[in-house]
Amino acid sequence: MAQREPQFNQQSLIDTTPMPDHIPKVEEIGATSAPLYSAAYFIGDRCKAYNDDFMKCKQESNGRGEVECLKEGRKVTRCAASVIKDINTHCLKQFTAHWECLENNNHQLWECRGPEMKLNNCVFEKLGLKKEIPGTPENVVPVHLRPKQMYSNHIGKQW
Amino acid sequence: MGVPFEALLPFGIIIGSFTVGSAGLWVVKNYANEGKKARWNRDLWDRVMMERDYRITGTKRGQSSNHEAPKGFELSNPWKLEKRIF
Numbered sequence: 001m002a003q004r005e006p007q008f009n010q011q012s013l014i015d016t017t018p019m020p021d022h023i024p025k026v027e028e029i030g031a032t033s034a035p036l037y038s039a040a041y042f043i044g045d046r047c048k049a050y051n052d053d054f055m056k057c058k059q060e061s062n063g064r065g066e067v068e069c070l071k072e073g074r075k076v077t078r079c080a081a082s083v084i085k086d087i088n089t090h091c092l093k094q095f096t097a098h099w100e101c102l103e104n105n106n107h108q109l110w111e112c113r114g115p116e117m118k119l120n121n122c123v124f125e126k127l128g129l130k131k132e133i134p135g136t137p138e139n140v141v142p143v144h145l146r147p148k149q150m151y152s153n154h155i156g157k158q159w
Numbered sequence: 160m161g162v163p164f165e166a167l168l169p170f171g172i173i174i175g176s177f178t179v180g181s182a183g184l185w186v187v188k189n190y191a192n193e194g195k196k197a198r199w200n201r202d203l204w205d206r207v208m209m210e211r212d213y214r215i216t217g218t219k220r221g222q223s224s225n226h227e228a229p230k231g232f233e234l235s236n237p238w239k240l241e242k243r244i245f
Contacts, residue, residue: 005203012237019233028233030225032215033208085226095224103222104195107205 026074031084034103038095038116039087041131042123047079083129090126094119110149113158120144193220 019025031039044051054072058065087095098115105111120131136142143149147157188197198205209219214235216223 006239006241009239009241012239014235014237016231016234028228030215030223030228030232032212032222032224033205034222035224036208081226084224088224088226099222099224103220106196106198106200 023070024074026077027081029077029081029084034099034107035084035095037107037109038099038102038119039084041133042087042127042129043080043083044134045129045132046083047076050075050079083127086127087123091119091122094122105153109144110152111154113144113147113149113152116144117159191219193218195220 029036036043050072054069054076057069057072061068094115098112098119101112101115102109109116123129123131131144133142133144147159149158152158192198198209201209212222213219215228215232
């Protein structure tokens with residue numbers, strides 16, 4: 001994503017030239033925004049090492065990261081795709097319920113804690129991936145484990 | 160002293176017009192969002208992701224949870240062109 005939005009852009013250019021053959025191919029992820037957001041914490045759990053590796057490579061390549069970190073980038077893509085594929089095969093019902101709820105509620109996680117709880121339990125049972133919000137203090141209940149959500153449309157317990 | 164019914168006719172027209180207008184707006188909004196609630200307060204990231212969704216699914220509010228992108232998706236990324244000012 002570009003650093004700033006284009007101003008007054010009148011036309012867009014779609015370059016359909018494929019990547020040259022000496023660059024190995026990778027399947028792009030076909031999940032759209034709501035399923036990706038729903039699966040984000042599980043992707044983070046399984047792919048943390050690959051993601052950190054990619055970010056470190058980008059940081060150390062002095063602005064040439066797009067070219068030099070292709071290998072790390074492919075690993076990130078493949079790992080995320082594997083998580084989505086696994087969730088689709090094992091927890092399709094809970095996953096669909098959660099991302100449809102997100103899509104219907106402006107992608108706000110606090111509106112969908114009920115479906116999220118079911119999805120988290122299913123994914124933890126079947127795949128062993130756990131949702132953890134980075135940087136949560138140890139002496140408080142993480143926000144996704146509180147049944148009541150302060151800004152939710154639904155007043156009261158969500159599950 | 161009852162109010163003559165002619166005095167109430169304009170109110171009927173006013174209320175009826177508001178009803179028709181709001182119903183029309185509701186229908187248009189519902190149609191544009193494909194029956195879902197509208198997105199609001201979108202930032203740059205959300206807008207870019209919604210464009211990406213459109214390139215994957217082909218509809219404005221469609222979603223898909225496939226792990227593989229459709230064929231040709233990686234080549235459909237648009238560059239937004241700007242006119243040079245200087």
